[in-house]
Amino acid sequence: MKLSDSVVVTKEKITGIFRANAKGFGFVKPLDATDRKQDVFIGMRNTKNALDGDEVLVEILHSAETSKKGADGKVLKITKRATVDTVGTFIPFSKDEKNGLIGQVLLYNEKITSALYITKTQVELLANDVVRVHIDQYPNKKEPYSFQGMV
Numbered sequence: 001m002k003l004s005d006s007v008v009v010t011k012e013k014i015t016g017i018f019r020a021n022a023k024g025f026g027f028v029k030p031l032d033a034t035d036r037k038q039d040v041f042i043g044m045r046n047t048k049n050a051l052d053g054d055e056v057l058v059e060i061l062h063s064a065e066t067s068k069k070g071a072d073g074k075v076l077k078i079t080k081r082a083t084v085d086t087v088g089t090f091i092p093f094s095k096d097e098k099n100g101l102i103g104q105v106l107l108y109n110e111k112i113t114s115a116l117y118i119t120k121t122q123v124e125l126l127a128n129d130v131v132r133v134h135i136d137q138y139p140n141k142k143e144p145y146s147f148q149g150m151v
Contacts, residue, residue: 012060014040015079020052020111028058028073037064039071046074049139052111053082083135086112090129090151101145105133114139114147121151 016028024044033039040058042050050056058073088105102118103125116133118125125131131151139147 012063013076014058014060014073016040016056016058017082018042018047018050018052018054018056018075020047020050020113022110022113024113026050026052028056028075031055037070041070041072042075043072048075048078049114049141050075050078051081051083051138052109054078055080055082078138081135081138083109083112085132085134086116086149087130087132088116090118090125090127090131092125092127099145101148105131105149117145117148118151119148123151125151 014030016030016033018026018028020026024047026042026047027039028042029039040060042058056075057077057079059076060071060073062072064071086107086109088107090103090105092103093101100119102121105116105118107116118133119136133149133151135149137146137148
C-alpha cells in the first residue's frame with residue numbers, strides 16, 4: 001500500500017447564515033466572521049433550497065487562498081430555518097385542479113424564489129387577497145409542489 005492510498009483529504013466545513021440573491025445564488029457569512037472577506041459564495045445549484053437568513057452547514061469547495069474570486073462552497077444541511085411566516089398575494093387555482101392545493105402565493109420577499117403553494121386556509125380567500133402564510137413544508141428539488149403553507 002502506498003502512502004497516497006491511505007491519505008484522506010477532508011474538506012473544511014463552516015456554519016453560517018445564508019443570504020440569498022433573487023437570482024438564486026447566495027453567500028454564507030460564517031458565524032464567527034469578523035470581515036466580509038470571509039463570506040463563502042454558494043452557487044444556485046449548491047444552495048440545497050436554503051432560504052434567506054437560514055443557518056446552514058457548508059462544505060468549502062475552494063478556499064479564498066486557492067481562488068481569485070474568494071471562497072465557494074455548497075450547503076450540506078440547513079440547521080435552522082429563519083423564515084416560518086411570509087406575506088404575498090393569493091392566486092387561486094381553478095376547481096379543476098386535483099393536486100390538493102388551493103392556490104399559490106406570489107411572495108413579496110423577492111429573495112425567496114420558490115413558488116409557495118397553499119394547502120389549507122381558515123378563512124375564505126379571494127383572488128389577489130394579501131395573505132400571511134405559515135410555512136408547513138420547505139422546498140426541495142425532488143418535489144415541484146413541496147413548498148407549502150397555510151393561511
